[in-house]
Amino acid sequence: MTDHIVAQAQKILPNIPLSVVSQGAEALVFQTGTHPYCSEESLIHLSNASTFIIKYRPPKPYRHPKIDKQITKSRTIAEAKFMSKLSKLSIPSPDLISIDSINGVIWMGYKGKPLANGEISSLKNWLWWLEKQDDSASLCVSDVVEKVFLNIGALIAKLHLNEMIHGDLTSSNILLEENHDGVFEAVLIDFGLSSYSGLPEDKAVDLYVLERAVLSTHSVHSEIYNEWLLKGYNDMHLSKEFKSKQGSKKLVETIKRLEDVRLRGRKRSMLG
Amino acid sequence: MTVDLDQYAKPGKSYYLALGLEGSANKIGVGVIKHNLGQLSSTNSAEVLSNVRDTYVTPPGEGFLPRDTARHHRNWVVRIIKDALKVAKVSGSDLDCICFTQGPGMGAPLQSVVIAARTLSQLWDLPLVGVNHCIGHIEMGREITGAQNPVVLYVSGGNTQVIAYSRQRYRIFGETLDIAIGNCLDRFARTLKIPNIPFPGYNIEQMAKKGKHLVPLPYTVKGMDLSMSGILAHIDQLAKQMFSGKKPPVDEETGEPITAEDLCFSLQETLYSMLVEITERAMAHVQSNQVLIVGGVGSNLRLQEMMQLMVQDRKGGSIHATDERFCIDNGIMIAHAGLLSYRTGQTNELWNTVCTQRYRTDEVFVKWRDD
Structure with missing residues (x-):
């Protein structure tokens, strides 16, 4: 039943291949091989150059649209700012790549490695x-x-x-x-x-x-x-x-x- | 479930009967429940023989005080027990055990009901079973809805908890950091002087249906926990401005004046969004897709609707809720949870029947489950 949310995400991110990694409480996490603005050659020096994470906060149908808009926007911005501040302090966290606060999308670097049973290494x-x-x-x-x-x-x-x-x-x-x-x-x-x-x-x-x-x-x-x-x-x-x-x-x-x-x-x- | 539930069955009897007494807040409830031998299942479900309740109602603008509530319970307890037995068509000697609420709740009302339980126990020579009020809600909810292993949102006048089962305990994943949701609604109802019949939350719900404008309120989710006192203070302030007529609040977009209905609407939308959000966070965390809503506030249809919308967006999600007979405090849930306890050999000696106002959900050892 999450299919229509994936479709929503695909609409915001046309032509970007997406595969679902997990469904959290407020966001859907996707994996993709595409970087939003760098060419493949320029990424060679990165360790995880072939995989990126897209975190998408879909509109929540249970919330009043006014509350929902405000929360999605403020949380997306807050998250992106926090990540950039963390990287300045060199506290381990995903690298921020791009953000679309109105649609609730954050593009970030890939972290972790799947466990032996294939699950995310949380x-x-x-x-x-x-x-x-x-x-x-x-x-x-x-x-x-x-x-x-x-x-x-x-x-x-x-x-x-x-x-x-x-x-x-x-x-x-x-x-x-x-x-x-x-x-x-x-x-x-x-x-x-x-x-x-x-x-x-x-x-x-x-x-x-x-x-x-x-x-x-x-x-x-x-x-x-x-x-x-x-x-x-x-x-x-x-x-x-x-x-x-x-x-x-x-x-x-x-x-x-x-x-x-x-x-x-x-x-x-x-x-x- | 593979726990043997029939070790303590009376020889030659094919069923159990339990009487449950509940009086932790402003309701006194008595119920009789029947379990047949064997595991409880969809084909062998618990049978509600009677479920009688009386509520202590106060005038608009007033809450219920412990002393007055206890007096109400003392005045009614004998009549209600007689009623419950009559409806169930059983007599004291048919019963297996007397179950009572041991906590959490208000001290004086709890005390007045436990005295009735102790008296009956000695009169009829039956064992006593002390029940945690929250466990009563959870077990009854599971039994009525058939939810196997749900994330439980327990919302009532005194409790706001997100609970999930793990290793023979109902563990609290999220809860309020200050006041309970029902308390928040009741107190706002007092500010607006809304009648307390049938209960304040119901009247807020009806008024909220007529609300049009959403007033911005603080949105205070802290992980799987939440805080509500700031929201209450904020909206109380708005209500005061509205009543005083000085600088009455207006809607930001249309400039129309804010009404009491708008405030009820905004309060419900904000509080319930927070509840649904923390429930969803707990579901994601424990990787469950079932939700069970229990407790008095759980009978609110808007909350149920919002929860339904959340669950639809999760893979294989399902929602379970009960109606006011089982949501709002009642004796039958105490009888049911108590009987489960009794069937695993957990009973209380007379000296060990002291009630406690503070009794955490995760203190109870859930002997009747081992999944």
């Missing part, structure tokens, strides 16, 4: 795949997994230290990419709900959302996963790069707030 799929291989603790909480979580924690810290808020951190929105040494590196994606804020409250909610997503999606080992995430987050704040920039002060504020947010989630009155 953190979620990878952890699920590991669980399927071997339910015992050894594989799911190995050093490799620990490194990945520490890396993700550090990445989020870097974001927050630059006063950037992701807004929708889940294990589906973190891609894993194997680098030349065979080490998995995390890549952040999906910035439709992103914002800019230095407030401990916003950073704490950002962390809380991820913590809860891990808890509900990867419940068996969630405790240790979240511990690693926070450790990575801590370490980045106290690192040489950020220590001089009030890293430890910001860390204390955010963590204190995180404890408040957790309490709010659990203790809020629940009538009904």
Whole structure:
């Protein structure tokens, strides 16, 4: 039943071959071999020169057209801006290629690599795949997994230290990419709900959302996963790069707030 | 489902009967449910023998206070239990267990109903089963609609949660960070002094049908969570401006004055868009294509319509919703979920029947499922 959405996308992007990669909550993600403005020869130096990602936010029929237009436009622009800012800060994320905010289309570089079972290499799929291989603790909480979580924690810290808020951190929105040494590196994606804020409250909610997503999606080992995430987050704040920039002060504020947010989630009155 | 549900069957009896008592908010409900031996399925479904309810209604502009609500429940509980048994044509000695809402909810009303449950349990010498209110909604919704493993949107006066099942727990993927959706609607109804009969949300829905202009409101989705207090404050402010007559709000495009109907329309459109969005996000995240809407706000037809439109655009998507008999708080869902618990050997000793105002959905061990 997604066929008519694909047809809509094809209408906006005539003559561009599209194949569906996934259907997220608000967008359809396509893969294509075509670059919108560069010739093939000029792309040779790129690592993924033959594949690009097109993210298309179709109009949502359930939303009032006025709300829908406004949301599609603002989220597409916000996402593109966020991506360009991330690449300036050299925080791993897809490269922005082009944007059409009215139609809700973003063209970006390809990241990640399919897993052994053919699925996208998101953190979620990878952890699920590991669980399927071997339910015992050894594989799911190995050093490799620990490194990945520490890396993700550090990445989020870097974001927050630059006063950037992701807004929708889940294990589906973190891609894993194997680098030349065979080490998995995390890549952040999906910035439709992103914002800019230095407030401990916003950073704490950002962390809380991820913590809860891990808890509900990867419940068996969630405790240790979240511990690693926070450790990575801590370490980045106290690192040489950020220590001089009030890293430890910001860390204390955010963590204190995180404890408040957790309490709010659990203790809020629940009538009904 | 391969859990053996008949280990605790009474010898020589081919069915179970359970009485359910619900009183966590302003409704008191009593129901009798019947399960036959064996797994529940489309051919062996639970049978609703009776489902009686009474609602404590307050005048326009007022909400229900715990003390008054508890008094209402105390006044009605005996009559309603008698009624439910009469309709079901069963007597106390036919029952297998007494199920009651252990939480979450308002303290005083919960207390007044659990006292009735304890009394019956001792009078008829039956085991007590404490039920989590949210689990009651979910299990009843699954039973009535036949949805196997849906993403559940639970929306009511006190709860706003997106829930999915995994490893014997109903896990909360998204929820409100401040007030509940029903609370937001009720409070706005109080601002507008809309009658509380049959319930404020229904009257807002009827008024919203006449609304024409969409007033821009904050749209506050945070991942799979959402926040509603800011929207309420914003629209309350607009309503005050409208009533005071000083600088009344006008529509940006046409310049026409904004009416109470427009405000109801805008509030519904904005809040429900957010709900549908977080539900869709949870569906994408857990890779499910079924949605089940439960809870009082779930009886809203506009919300159901929007959810339907969302689901149509997802591969193989389907939506399941129930009507007000099962959406709005009722005793039968407590009886049903309690009986499932009872059939897996989970009962509460008398000392362990204290109610709690805070009882998370994911605290319950779902012993009757193992998928």
